[in-house]
Amino acid sequence: MTDTFIQLDNLTKTFPGITEPAVDELSLDVCEGETVMLVGPSGCGKTTTLKMINRLVEPTSGRIIIGGQDVTDANPDELRRGIGYVIQQGGLFPHMRVRDNVAAVLQLLKWSSTKISQRVDEMLDLVGLDPAVYRDRYPKQLSGGERQRVGVARALAADPPIMLLDEPFGAVDPIVRERLQDEFLRLQREICKTIVFVTHDLTEAIKMGDRIAIVRDHSAVAQFDTPARILAKPANEFVRDFLGENAELRALSLLEVTSDMLSTLPSISVEPGEVDPARAQGPATVVIQDGRPVGWVTADASDRTFLPVEPLVLGPRTHLADAVGQMVRVGAPAAILVDEAGQLVGCLEFSAVPRAVVHAAAGSAPKSDRVDKEVADADHRA
Amino acid sequence: MSFSEYLSYYGADVVQQFGGHLGVVVLATLLGSIVGISTGIAVYRVPRASALAIKVSGIVLTIPSLALYVLLLGLLGLGWPPVLTALTLYSLLPIVQNTIVGLCGVDAATVEAAKAIGMSRRRCLIRVELPMAWPIILTGVRVSALLLVSTAAIGAIVNGPGLGEAIYTGLNQIGTPTALYSALSGIVGIVIVGVLLNFVFIALARLTVSGGLRD
Amino acid sequence: MLTTAPDVPLASSESSQIRRLPREGTFRLLFTTPIVLLAGAVALYLWVQTRELDSVEQRILNSTQLGLALRQHLVLVGASTAVVLLIAVPLGIVLSRPSVRRIAPIVNALVVGAQSIPSFGLIVLFALTLGFGAQYAIYALIISALLPVLSNTVAGLEEIDLELKEAASGIGMTRGQVLRRVELPLAVPVVLAGLRTAIVWNVGTATVAAFAGAGGLGTVITVGLIQNRDVVTVVGGMLTAFLAILLDHFARVAQELLKPKGL
Numbered sequence: 001m002t003d004t005f006i007q008l009d010n011l012t013k014t015f016p017g018i019t020e021p022a023v024d025e026l027s028l029d030v031c032e033g034e035t036v037m038l039v040g041p042s043g044c045g046k047t048t049t050l051k052m053i054n055r056l057v058e059p060t061s062g063r064i065i066i067g068g069q070d071v072t073d074a075n076p077d078e079l080r081r082g083i084g085y086v087i088q089q090g091g092l093f094p095h096m097r098v099r100d101n102v103a104a105v106l107q108l109l110k111w112s113s114t115k116i117s118q119r120v121d122e123m124l125d126l127v128g129l130d131p132a133v134y135r136d137r138y139p140k141q142l143s144g145g146e147r148q149r150v151g152v153a154r155a156l157a158a159d160p161p162i163m164l165l166d167e168p169f170g171a172v173d174p175i176v177r178e179r180l181q182d183e184f185l186r187l188q189r190e191i192c193k194t195i196v197f198v199t200h201d202l203t204e205a206i207k208m209g210d211r212i213a214i215v216r217d218h219s220a221v222a223q224f225d226t227p228a229r230i231l232a233k234p235a236n237e238f239v240r241d242f243l244g245e246n247a248e249l250r251a252l253s254l255l256e257v258t259s260d261m262l263s264t265l266p267s268i269s270v271e272p273g274e275v276d277p278a279r280a281q282g283p284a285t286v287v288i289q290d291g292r293p294v295g296w297v298t299a300d301a302s303d304r305t306f307l308p309v310e311p312l313v314l315g316p317r318t319h320l321a322d323a324v325g326q327m328v329r330v331g332a333p334a335a336i337l338v339d340e341a342g343q344l345v346g347c348l349e350f351s352a353v354p355r356a357v358v359h360a361a362a363g364s365a366p367k368s369d370r371v372d373k374e375v376a377d378a379d380h381r382a
Numbered sequence: 383m384s385f386s387e388y389l390s391y392y393g394a395d396v397v398q399q400f401g402g403h404l405g406v407v408v409l410a411t412l413l414g415s416i417v418g419i420s421t422g423i424a425v426y427r428v429p430r431a432s433a434l435a436i437k438v439s440g441i442v443l444t445i446p447s448l449a450l451y452v453l454l455l456g457l458l459g460l461g462w463p464p465v466l467t468a469l470t471l472y473s474l475l476p477i478v479q480n481t482i483v484g485l486c487g488v489d490a491a492t493v494e495a496a497k498a499i500g501m502s503r504r505r506c507l508i509r510v511e512l513p514m515a516w517p518i519i520l521t522g523v524r525v526s527a528l529l530l531v532s533t534a535a536i537g538a539i540v541n542g543p544g545l546g547e548a549i550y551t552g553l554n555q556i557g558t559p560t561a562l563y564s565a566l567s568g569i570v571g572i573v574i575v576g577v578l579l580n581f582v583f584i585a586l587a588r589l590t591v592s593g594g595l596r597d
Numbered sequence: 598m599l600t601t602a603p604d605v606p607l608a609s610s611e612s613s614q615i616r617r618l619p620r621e622g623t624f625r626l627l628f629t630t631p632i633v634l635l636a637g638a639v640a641l642y643l644w645v646q647t648r649e650l651d652s653v654e655q656r657i658l659n660s661t662q663l664g665l666a667l668r669q670h671l672v673l674v675g676a677s678t679a680v681v682l683l684i685a686v687p688l689g690i691v692l693s694r695p696s697v698r699r700i701a702p703i704v705n706a707l708v709v710g711a712q713s714i715p716s717f718g719l720i721v722l723f724a725l726t727l728g729f730g731a732q733y734a735i736y737a738l739i740i741s742a743l744l745p746v747l748s749n750t751v752a753g754l755e756e757i758d759l760e761l762k763e764a765a766s767g768i769g770m771t772r773g774q775v776l777r778r779v780e781l782p783l784a785v786p787v788v789l790a791g792l793r794t795a796i797v798w799n800v801g802t803a804t805v806a807a808f809a810g811a812g813g814l815g816t817v818i819t820v821g822l823i824q825n826r827d828v829v830t831v832v833g834g835m836l837t838a839f840l841a842i843l844l845d846h847f848a849r850v851a852q853e854l855l856k857p858k859g860l
Contacts, residue, residue, distance in 0.1 A: 054498060056494060056497060056498055077500045077501065077502050078500065079500075080497070080498055080499060080500035081499070081500035083498075085495070085498035085499070087491065087494070087495060087498075089491065091491050091492055091494065091495030091498075092492075092495070093492060093495070093496070093510055093514075094492070094514065094592075094594045094595060095510075095513045095514050095592035095594045095595050096592070096594065097593075097594065104496075104499050104501075105499050105500065108499065108500055108501065108505075138592075138593055138594030139594060140594055154499075441842060443797075444797050444838075444841045444842050444845045445837075445838040445841055445842070446800055446801030446802075446804045446837050446838065446841050447801055448801070448804045448805055448815065448818060448834075448837070449801075449804060449818070449833070449834040449835075449837040449838045449841075450834070450838070452818055452821075452822070452830050452831075452833065452834040453831065453834040453835070453838070455827075455830065456827065456831065528709070528712055528713060531713045531715075532712070532713055532714065532715040532716060532717075533715075534715075535715030535716075535717040535718060536715070536717045536805055538717075539808075539822070540822075546715070546717060549715070549717055549718050549721050550721075552721055552725060553721045553724065553725070553808060556724070556725060561725055562722075562725050562726070565718065565721045565722055565725055566722070568715075568718055569714060569715065569718035569719075569722065572713055572714070572715050572718065573710050573713045573714055575713065576709060576710065576712065576713025577709060577710050577713065580709045
């Protein structure tokens with residue numbers, strides 16, 4: 001976690017004619033390069049909060065500080081040219097071709113036309129659209145997913161340090177949504193923008209966010225933390241309800257299997273073709289062939305069987321859920337993990353999983369004071 | 383005398399009247415567009431003002447053309463001034479109404495996207511709202527123009543320009559063989575003006591309406 | 598010719614958040630216009646009183662003559678509008694049926710040409726071929742007003758959401774039932790708008806019918822023009838304008854009151 005890049009300081013928004021504020025003294029900070037998700041039920045004020053960052057909605061009180069500068073009273077047009085904004089359905093200009101849509105901010109910034117057309121092609125490439133095919137199309141000729149990509153391209157064109165996204169993948173079907181989410185994650189790995197992302201979909205929040213702010217009425221923050229910690233330790237009743245049943249199970253798909261979770265179980269080496277259940281020691285033994293683990297030999301009282309297993313590779317792509325999945329599928333008491341070369345590293349026993357979750361959720365990085373205060377305030381108000 | 387003989391005698395007059403008719407309609411439409419579209423742009427964000435603008439231009443349209451021409455005589459005398467003024471006033475309603483409806487009808491999300499990019503109000507109006515409302519505005523201008531084509535005819539009674547003259551002459555010459563020819567050449571000429579203008583507008587729409595907006 | 602009259606919002610923009618124009622309160626709706634017109638009429642009367650009228654002017658600017666002219670005008674407008682409604686509405690229904698709609702492009706081209714036929718021209722044409730008098734003038738009025746009401750009816754029926762019609766058929770309504778229970782009620786506002794346009798248009802054309810010997814307020818104007826008496830011309834013009842605005846007002850009230858609830 002690096003420096004705070006966006007700081008929302010006691011932001012309040014009261015709409016004329018409505019007594020209850022839409023956003024009530026919200027304070028939040030977003031670090032440079034991180035993705036913060038604003039999740040909450042409909043009507044809780046998260047979109048209003050987002051729109052206050054680029055001042056599409058002017059705060060009734062409070063300050064917005066971006067990159068160390070107080071922009072609450074700055075020129076809104078200029079402010080917005082430095083912030084990328086993506087909404088549901090893309091918000092593309094229907095009367096302009098794709099290239100003019102993507103170039104919209106660049107024209108405002110008075111780039112030269114050669115630079116613009118170069119950049120447009122670059123951006124279309126970046127979001128996975130072939131410039132030659134899509135450059136001259138009109139929005140009405142594009143599918144929902146394609147329109148979203150163009151919307152993202154437009155938002156990124158001027159290389160703004162900040163991106164604001166308001167349910168950008170809400171209007172497309174689930175298959176396209178997943179693809180767009182994956183691509184967005186890939187993109188973010190490449191370009192590292194500071195992102196604030198509004199969604200009502202908890203799964204999306206868990207998938208996409210570095211930190212999640214669970215938000216309730218009047219945009220009060222119920223909990224603001226990493227997905228893993230929220231899932232493992234919901235701060236209050238509201239968060240627990242919002243996460244739904246078996247939130248802890250979701251933590252399993254977030255937490256990586258690390259070597260400190262593993263233990264060593266007895267193993268035997270065999271020649272190819274020769275697997276003798278009789279040689280099992282204890283309840284289960286790892287069978288190794290040519291130096292690579294291939295499965296288990298279990299020795300139940302009734303019978304001894306050989307269970308072939310596809311070992312998991314220890315690394316950032318392997319989560320506790322994959323390990324548990326392997327165990328359940330095969331019917332084995334532990335999961336087998338190997339390194340890149342296929343050599344046995346260790347086994348994750350089923351009994352070790354709960355401890356691993358709690359341990360990982362406790363985490364080593366200290367929470368910031370701001371977050372603690374925020375959670376305490378929310379609890380006070382609840 | 384047959385119709386063709388009539389035309390060979392008076393053809394020049396008819397052509398001149400045709401030009402005059404076309405001219406006064408085009409000029410009035412142009413003036414009406416300038417005033418009407420500007421008014422629409424000025425008021426579309428304020429519902430009260432919009433309703434008022436539409437109401438006032440609507441009332442003008444209600445007034446029968448002969449009455450309006452005649453009432454303007456006092457100020458402007460005979461000839462083309464009262465006719466041009468009256469026609470310009472008549473052209474206002476469809477143009478003002480369509481400008482307002484067109485601009486108000488632009489998708490709010492698109493306008494917000496324009497603001498979010500950092501476009502100023504003025505830029506947003508010019509680059510986004512007007513182009514998107516243009517098909518509707520152009521339809522309003524077309525409706526006005528076609529309306530004016532037939533309304534201009536009565537202007538002949540106050541010595542106005544155009545083919546109404548031929549019709550009026552026909553009326554005054556009742557009993558003579560040329561009366562009917564005169565009236566007919568006026569009517570047919572005016573219909574031709576109408577059809578011609580309609581084609582012009584279709585071509586104009588092709589040229590100026592963005593491909594992304596056409597159905 | 599107008600395809601929509603002033604206060605009817607264009608129907609098709611449901612998805613976007615268009616700003617709806619404000620609806621006036623009932624009192625303002627019913628009474629502003631007549632009150633203003635009354636004030637105008639009083640002002641006109643007073644103005645005439647201040648002028649010394651010579652014999653020519655006196656012969657026409659008295660209540661008998663003006664009353665007669667007014668009645669004649671109303672007869673012209675009433676008769677022609679009624680006939681137009683009787684023809685245009687059923688014809689409009691026929692023309693909007695899907696089977697007939699195929700010939701739409703040809704019809705459209707004809708419509709534009711027909712719309713340009715000047716009503717003045719029709720009046721004169723009928724006068725020259727059939728003769729002078731109110732009867733033939735009414736024929737001309739009918740033909741000239743037929744088109745706006747017809748095109749409005751057709752446009753209105755076509756605009757009714759295709760989905761709506763499909764939904765109605767989907768729940769088992771016959772073609773006729775869909776027409777009666779769904780399409781017509783929803784087309785009422787548009788037909789009324791066309792009617793209103795027709796009335797206003799007819800008041801204007803009836804003014805010109807004076808040239809064909811049909812009587813009406815146009816005669817006051819023509820006397821003023823021919824005799825070169827400004828007072829008469831102004832009175833004729835103003836009275837015609839007042840009548841047009843008043844009739845339009847009544848039509849508008851009818852529009853508001855007869856609108857199906859929920860629109």
